Amino acid sequence: MNSIINTKNLWFAYENRNWILRGINIDIYPSEIVSLIGPNGCGKTTLVKHFNGLLKPVKGKVFVKDIDTSRASPAELSRIVGYVFQNPNYQIFSATVFEETIFGPKNFGVENPEQTAFSSIKDVGLEDKMKISPFSLSLGEKERLAIASVLAITPQVFIFDEPTTGQDRSTTKKIIKIVNRMRKSNKTVIIITHDMELASECSDRVFVMNRGIIEKVGDPHEIFSDERLLRKIQLSPPTIVTIGKSLAMNSVPLTVEEFVKRLKNEID
């Protein structure tokens, strides 16, 4: 299967500084949901900024849908790869929620921008706030607005940079719903996150980064039960994994629901 995003031996550093990315080789396939985890400073955000052309490789190549990113502008690539930045306050500037959402599609010449903006706002559950000033929204609502404004551009790939950091539980649940809905519409989603529960519940694959290299790629089970790997990047596994291992379960569950199901089966 042809990858939708591909990097070949990607190295990157800012001028005169240390290498941030050291020879990254990854493939991301259409319609999959991947999580990118790793300690702060390991290069996660730097890596994904190559996918929409904000950064260009110093060595190596990055291909988005077979387009060489060193030859394309951020505007071209952003049409294919949408990026929801970490802090929604970095983007919000318009007078109403609707105007904020329609900004992107208008810039990109999307067909029927009003319709797309309207349905994106509905998709994130903000339809009753359409005429309200975005500045009066709560933090969770602002995050959803940021997502809507990128949804409206109708890109094929979505990058979420730490969507649940600093958010409460109800917003996290809503974001998981939105991501799952994207899976149904065959979008490719890349999530940078520290939230292991989010990564376990949503991802098909998890990329673990450390100091500019990819340590391991695998499905959530493989990654979060790999004690040696987690110790290397100094991450404690989810509590459920620890409990599962103490009970000598084979194929350790990642979520409480899985655990309970497994337990019920074993009792029966």
Place this chain on the structure above:
Amino acid sequence: MKLIEYKKKNSVIHKLDARTKLILCATLILLAFIFNDPLFLFALFLFSIYLSYLAEIHHEVIPRIKILAPSIIMSFFLWALFHRWSLFGSTEIVDVVFTLGPLTVDRIGLMYGLAMPFRVMTVLISPIIFLMTTKLSDVIHCLTKLGLPYPWAFTFGLSTKLVSVIGNEFMTIKQAQMSRGLETEKGSLIKRIKSHIPIIVPLTIKGIELSDQLGMSMSIKGFNPNSKRTFYRQLKMRKIDFLILIICLTSLLVSVVMRMGGIGVIV
């Protein structure tokens, strides 16, 4: 490239007291204005480059001068062609060197044209040397010791820090909006200015939030601009500092005398 940033080195200049460096920088600037003979100004310019070499920051200074090269070259032409209309130049035309249509360049114009770029560069290099060799807290401290009220000095210091913080935020916001298709380089001037609104609005809000939070943090650490405070870092004047101060003072006096006697002036 950040405009002016403290560079940590172990040079002779770095080790001088902040006040000495400030006076040194001020002396250079004054000398650059006392004289206007191109030879004197050239020597002064060379001396400031030498100081930057002593401070081990010459490789930082020179690129910054290069950036300003177009304006410096322009000042040569402006002075050479139009010195008669300046406040300080003479108004007679003496010894025409060449003519360019309706414009004449005379010997005095040529002298001014050669001299002014060196004055400008010296005046620019001196504060760069001062700020690059002195830690910000020392800058604040020495300004206070020289009489500036502490709140002013503190505000100055904090604003410099904030400038780099806001600068980073600007970049991030610009990238976020570019990812939504914002174009800032195309179109008419008005269009380009308008295209910056999606960057300026979030930035201003961030700036206001930041200053509010900073104010709050300062109060909860007991900050009171009007009451006495200790300065943790010490400023110590050593023998070499006094020596340099004496040299600065002497050179200023001597220069004033020379200037009054007509030396170092364009005739």
Place this chain on the structure above:
Amino acid sequence: MVIGPGESVEKIIVENIYYKHYNSEFSLKNINLKIGNEFVLLTGPSGSGKSTLVYCLTGLIPYYIRNGKMSGSVWIDDKNTNDTPLEELTKKVGVVLQNPESQIFGMTVEEDLAFGLENLCMPRHQINKKVNEILSFLELKKFRNMPPEALSGGQKQKLVIGSVLALEPEIIVLDEPLSNLDPWGARLVVSTLEKLKKAGRTIVLVERKIENVIHLVDRVVALENGRIIADESPRKFLANKKLVERLGINIPQVVKLTYHLKSSGFKFMKFPLTAEEFMSELNEFHNKY
């Protein structure tokens, strides 16, 4: 809460606090609280008034925050916040807010720690001694001369805690210090909180990510819509499933698991807070049946 002989009982007394915004909304209603030398977790959904309460406990209301009016009194170690200047209050209660960037002032770690002490007019050699103590306590010695920008998020937050500790307050109040940190940074801060607890400080922590800290907590105070709706030990608090879910807190996995098992008939001696406690409860149960 067990009070030993001769120990001072109340560090913070909150009496009948109401906070009314100028737009007529009340963000705090009828708050009455007595906090002794303990680790208190203050929790609740966003907008429940947690931050407003923090501001009242630290003197920021009424001295810095001016968007409303507080009625009632807050006593910090026998000093009423309405009558005592902020500089005096900062010696009794230190505050750590969410965003480390806006709380760091120095050009180096050392200078930042010294900032509060400079404000107090402490003589230079004493400042030096204090800075050394704090650097050791926080294990930040090797960062002494580095600019704060070189520190990671968790280390920056530790630095902020350090600069607050420099003033030697007996009470430390922290407003969601973990929310912007990754798991690595959060771990650094939690280990610092453990040390502070061991050193006998009174700690009031506002957090929603309770998983990391619940094992340190002596008492949970929950706010909803500006009122206190729960004030009890962490085990009793967590055992109240309906309340915990209603408050929208990030429920730790151990707790979720315990709820499931309890509803299937498992009996727990005490509500487990950590994986180890859960395992030992499970073993006990296993042994009995």
